[in-house]
Amino acid sequence: MKKIAILTTCVFAMFAVSSSFAQTVKKTTTVKKTTTVKKTAPAAGGKVSAATLEEGKQLLAKNDCLSCHKVDVKIVGPAYKDVAKKYPNTAVNVEKLTQKVIAGGSGNWGDVPMSAHPSVPPADVKKMVQYILSLK
Ligand code: HEC
Structure with a gap:
């Protein structure tokens, strides 16, 4: 025992x-x-023709974007110039922000969410984002 x-x-x-x-x-x-953040990433997203940028600008007005955003003043959403300051104009950022505009959501600028834009063609959203990131 x-x-x-x-x-x-x-x-x-x-x-x-x-x-x-x-x-x-x-x-x-x-x-x-x-995580290493590349600050000197190539501006691959910036190689866009002036015509595409102009188209992006017009698409912002055609869609509901300007009811929440202005170029240099924050309304509901951040000023587009602040968005351009925050994200370098790279292909990766263009893609990331295109997805964000389509899906909507909050968290990067505060608790107020952006509405989703599932019916706007991704190619159009991309042009708008390219225009936004070209603002400096
Ligand atoms: C209902 C108001 C509203 C509308 C309409 C709206 N946004 Fe936004 N947007 C916001 C808010 C709020 C944020 C901040 C979201 C966050 O904190 O992540 C934002 C953020 C953004 C950002 C930065 C995203 C990030 O993650 O940093 C981009 C780019 C943008 N909007 C583009 C657009 C475009 C293009 C349109 C039109 C197709 C649009 N927005 C329509 C409210 C709006």
């Missing part, structure tokens, strides 16, 4: 040691994730 008790204690002790050991291993192997 005494043997069993000792054995049980032993097993418990081993379990305790191994689990704390496992925790230590887990802690020491945690890899710190670092």
